[in-house]
Amino acid sequence: MNLQQLGYLVALDTHRQFGLAAEKSFVSQPALSVQVQKLEEELGVLLFDRTQRGAEPTAVGAQVITQARRVLHEAQQLRELVQVAKGEVVGELRLGVISTLAPYLVPRFLVGLSKAYPNLRVHIEELRSEEIMLRLKDYRLDVGLLVTPLDDRLLHELPLLDEPFLLLASEDHPLAARATVSPADLASPGLWLMQEGHCFRNQVLNLCGRTASTGAVAYESGSIETLKELVRHHHGYTLVPELAVLDEVDRNPLLKRFVAPTPVREVSLVVHHGFVRTTLLTALRELILASVPTRLRAGKAGEKVRWR
Amino acid sequence: MNLQQLGYLVALDTHRQFGLAAEKSFVSQPALSVQVQKLEEELGVLLFDRTQRGAEPTAVGAQVITQARRVLHEAQQLRELVQVAKGEVVGELRLGVISTLAPYLVPRFLVGLSKAYPNLRVHIEELRSEEIMLRLKDYRLDVGLLVTPLDDRLLHELPLLDEPFLLLASEDHPLAARATVSPADLASPGLWLMQEGHCFRNQVLNLCGRTASTGAVAYESGSIETLKELVRHHHGYTLVPELAVLDEVDRNPLLKRFVAPTPVREVSLVVHHGFVRTTLLTALRELILASVPTRLRAGKAGEKVRWR
């Protein structure tokens, strides 16, 4: 067994085809095939079922692949540990961000990050919270930017913001006349929601006590931007996180703050336990914090709304 | 970087000498030297300071070695995972046992174990609790047999026994006349103790409220057997765990049981979290449980005495 073989194994699991996996590993198809065979022989067990349209892990194979990911991760940690000791911030950072944060937060720090660390390759993916958690545990992501607490003992949370929820009403909705709102107002009909699977949806439902009554049209959106547009062009109202309306929060009378205790969502950087690139993580935190108004920083005030 | 190089690294850390480490790794000294050099070159950092009487890890080196141990451990877990899937119980089992348990428990299950799994190489070492914990975390031991709870979130405990403490008095000691004893009696002078560093000593001290008054001679023993002999040949008394006196517990009038709630020590198998050889662990538990009187099994009764 060697690290290369484990790398081929993981590639094959990812691409489910010897040729493709080989290409992605920058070797020829026979090279990868042979190494996987040798590993199977050494372990004395079949790891993949070969079919005509590719390869699929056997039951044992799936376990072995998971463990192989872990081995490769620990090897990577070793390299990173040395880089940290040398004061280098290089290599790759794979960041997963939920879609209700990405458009408002990523542009605020991305340029600064790659300017601060020109030798760092940054990959950002927009993903659901659950998927980010899975990938962090599988070592397919380095850092997640999402809403906490997650209550998962494999993951380490670094709280950044307590971001208030605001209510955005359409001009002709009864709530448009209000100066402030409270969770009780969410019983009012016409609340637009995010799609199933977004943590923001769960939070809104938790906030209104699961009694949301949507309008006649049951469109559920995949982005906060769509929610905002829905409210602007149609009837109804919706909740938005403050970062999504930062530029208009104090001049748009249709945006309502909640009365204290302000409901907030806790936004955190999340890493696997034992993440060693502390310099990078700290830099990321500082960059993000510096890019948003101070009032949003974690621990200021407000009542955290959970999503799970 | 490859697993072999990491193995050499760990061997070199263990033996602190290129030649010796090479010998233990079954390669020539230049082979090991070159591979360590290559690794240092790849990582771009010096891992060992070479002196005339051997090699010593640098600061970074020490961190890298710890991480290398982790990588090798995860690779080993992969192999074991496959063995478990194949229903095999083979390879090596490195078991650490504290010296107040070893002589009474190990002979009871060792033969049965190697009979049940003839292809399993069993290494048993007698070590202090703290050392066992360290080695379990360093992956230099697979399983520990010691007294719990340890309150260490890296370690997983599998309680086996609640083993009562008994008091053994010399013929001419005042306590010799008693039918039963209670913790309050431990204020009586003449209590022989184990050496510093044995968990049994801490437990006895905890039980008597740290007020132990030893005799004129301040000999502190390294084994329960010595304590027993001291009491037999001299004045005074001592505490012993029941397994140490199993054969005489009901016919030696100088052995006193405690009144309820019986003070007991919780004896457990302890593994690193993520230990995958469940078959082996279960078998070990069953073998040990089958080898001692049922009344000693964990959870029967008694009041656990902690040692840390």
Place this chain on the structure above:
DNA sequence: ATAACTTTATAACCAAAACCTATAAGTAGC
């Protein structure tokens, strides 16, 4: 001071492992 000993590093050479290209072989769909 120097010789003897110990330890690590280097060099030359060899064997094994891993890779590449070319090609065979197997299966699904037409």
Place this chain on the structure above:
DNA sequence: GCTACTTATAGGTTTTGGTTATAAAGTTAT
């Protein structure tokens, strides 16, 4: 049965890791 797609095998080349022999450097003992 042919085509298109997959994985497996074979032969030859390159790379890697290994060996032995020996140098270099530092300790210890005389």
